[in-house]
Amino acid sequence: MKKIYRNILIAVFIIYFIITIISQQKTLNQYASEASTYSEKLEEVQETNEELTKTKENVNSPEYIEEVAREKLDMYLPNERVYIDIKK
Secondary structure (H helix, E strand, O other): OHHHHHHHHHHHHHHHHHHHHHHHHHHHHHHHHHHHHHHHHHHHHHHHHHHHHHHHHHOOOHHHHHHHHHHOOOOOOOOOOOOOOOOO
């Protein structure tokens, strides 16, 4: 009888051990996926930060001021001809 109880106890322990390992592996896979997602987001934010830093450095340059005046304010130099393509 003792041998049967011992075998049952060992089987229960092995089953518990296997279930625990599978559960932990699923958790590790989930964490790895989240880490990958966060790494991608971090790279995107770093690129945006670099672009903003470059813009900040150039904000007082005449070229940047002229570009903003043309694109956002529709301002042009005196005696400059502007052609608008209205193809649709």
